[in-house]
Amino acid sequence: MHKLTTKPMQVITGKGGVGKSAVAAALALALAEDGKKRVLLATLDGSDDVSRLLGCMPLDDTEREVLPGVWAVSMSGESARLEYAIKVLKFERMARIVFANRLVRNLLDFVPGLNAVNQLGKLFWHVTEPGASQFDHVVLEAPASGHALITLRSPTLIQQMSPPGPMRKETQRIVKFLADPNQTAVHVVTLTASMSCREAVQLADALRQRAQMPVGLLVCNRVPDQPPSGVIPEGDSDWSEFMTTEVERARAEHERLAAAERDSKLERIDCPEFPGAGRAVVGRLAEHFRSLR
């Protein structure tokens, strides 16, 4: 596997609809198969494209094995928050009473970055703390571009604002882990469409500048074959028209990817367009990830 895809924390982001969940599930499966490892495939705030993709039961707060060696979870802010408060602040009874209040819950949902920190913190423990719930890798299917940045920047934001004490200390550990290129890699997924390429470039910049995250690969999804060079050979009129369109389209797509690679300054990997859907595509993509060096 590519060395950037084997860090303990793998974050997958990109524009909406580019196949983040398929890429995340495939990467998780590849890691599990390649090293016989335990892998946690996580999504935030109750989002769940993974179960749709794999055709399994909807995900929830409990980790469940959805592929061999791959456990999946869809974390909610609420449960992560309680766990976090109990673990970090060590005031279980008080936290339970206060968090049970609806007004307080609404209010906490509103504190910038708090939910994200609670959830990222939980994932951080999953790969760093020994125990039954320890995993070798976490693959996080982060939200789409803009929202992903906010999520990933949250620990820094909270770290600056929280009072000295256990909360700040813990947040500092999370920030350090997420910023460490030996621990974390953030991959940007794109299709060949121009808007998705443009967003990938902006996202790569923002991840470096605004979130100070260690960026990983530009994962180009559903890439057509590169057309041969030279003039298209003659055919009958329908076929020639079809070929002209296809060649122009494929060339434009490859040019866009080359430009995105150059502008994003990310190392690029191309994933071919596999036939079929759902689980079958995830399997083929996982094989592809395993074959990369």
Place this chain on the structure above:
Amino acid sequence: MSTKLTIVLGPGGVGKTTLSASLALAAARRGEKTVVVTVDPAKRLAQALGSEDLPHQPIEVVEQPGFFAATLDRAKAWDQMVERCAARRSMPASSVSRLLANRFYQHLRDELGGSAEIITTDYLAHLLEAGGFDRIVLDTPPAQDALGFLDAPERFAGFMDSKILELLLGKGSFRLSRTLVLKVLSRLTGREMLDDLIDFLSLSRDVLEYMGDRGRQVMALQRGAQTEYVLVTAPDREGEVAAKRLVHELKVRRLGLSAAFANRMVASPPAIAWEGKPDAEWLAFGANRAEVRSQQASRDLSRLDDLATRLAGVAVYPIACLDKEPQSLQDLALLSAQVPEQFWSR
């Protein structure tokens, strides 16, 4: 004159924004004065129209009289909303500027999920009050299946319970003691943040009430006879599942779907017919493209059938994929030409 409202729903990445603009263009060409509204920092609609900077107000697309587009900039729309509210409720200027600078306000504006839905709600109410359009086509913000928009008005209405403020300020009677709440919260967030929050809540009372009024206005509108819901989806399995869920969610809210579009349908390739014998590379490339397209085309057709079965009783219209990405008004016209007459004469 009552304005018709077309609310376009669908998962992300299926070309919803482009198709919304195409529907609006088609309506305009039928003689309705139409505006398409989209909230999107990527300014996708602006790109599709070949204009990078559409102003915040609806502007008429030069080449097509009667066709207007409004691209909302989220931050600007929020500040405008606060100003509209300040004017209505005669808030002192100092409170307005303090609110605009408050970090909770900025968070709500820039980062909170559902923020786009909230300003869409306000903008819609604003457009309807201003009047003048025969039809508004709303491209819902790209949240999870765009369902957020359906609930935004209600969340809006009950968004910030004024009781929270009372709890934090120690007014009113609560089973929880204020001291305990403050203690837990300040350990989580810090005292400074908490003070900022209390300041925000006191400053934003007027705005929250105003948002509540707007929310109720739009809630009534969501159920109005002049409002229709249109689904845009991709002809694949995810699209089909998204469609099923969306229809269910609409039903829960006692709303109905008027029509669905299966967007970006791939056409079957022609038979391979080279003249002479091209070299191996070309043969392989041609065969591969023909196979990929043929698989996609048959998959799309069967998904179209599945979708029609899923949506029993709702018309599902296929929209063929263009040869290249839609970028200009001409491209939009190619899409809007595919919207069949039945869609309008339902």
